[in-house]
Amino acid sequence: MAEWIVLSLGGGIINSDGAPNSEFLRTLVKLLRESKYSFGIVTGGGRTARLYAKAAREMGANEFEADEIAIISTSQNAALMVTALGDQAYPRAAHNFNEARGAAKEHRIVVMGGTVPGITTDTDAALLAEALHAKRLVNMSNIDGIYDSNPNTNPKARKLKSMKYQELVDLAAKNDSRKAGENFIFDMLACKIIARSKIEAHFVDGRSLEDLKKAIEGKPHNGTVVKE
Secondary structure, X not given: OOOEEEEEEOHHHHEEOOEEOHHXXXXXXXXXXXOOOEEEEEEOOHHXXXXXXXXXXXXXXXXHHHHHHHHHHHHHHHHHHHHXXXXXXXXXXXXXXXHHHHHOOOOOEEEEOOOOOOOOHHHHHXXXXXXXXXXXXXXXXXXXXXXXXXXXXXXXXXXXXXXOHHHHHHHHHOOOOOOOOOOXXXXXXXXXXXXXXXXXXXXXXXXXXXXXXXXXXXXXXXXXXXXX
């Protein structure tokens, strides 16, 4: 039976400086091809999603409508990831969890974007991890782990090398505004989902393929590990 790992791939990793990072994607695909694991991948929308959600609000959209527009950016990133993976993956971005679970019976890599307004791609990744009975969930962002405060604004922010599920939920509750396109390490609903199913979660700088590989394999790395 295949062992599944779910990757929550931040849009800011896929797109850097406003354009897709083709070199990174090729390197990531090589790592995934060489791995013994099967992968569920959920792509975020990144800065593009945030900009479109902001513009939508400025033109009178409510949060549901802003979410719908942001989801389009996640789907575009998912389609790009499917293209990069070629014959290694289910040949299109899955539209929902049942499609992804069905595709997983025939393909070792399945990719999704966002699903419905009101939940983030972090939550999508947590739900996909449950659906696939994933061994681990790896969150790939441009931050090298979970900190006790925002490291971008607080130079004294402390990285938390390990956490328990409830500690993660409590920290997320302080930073989750539930607005479309918001950027935080992992939203509260996603944290509660991994906590209820005791899914081991790893948070790494997705640009460090060395740390990513270690996280996929459950080995020590420079990021944060969340487990009981």
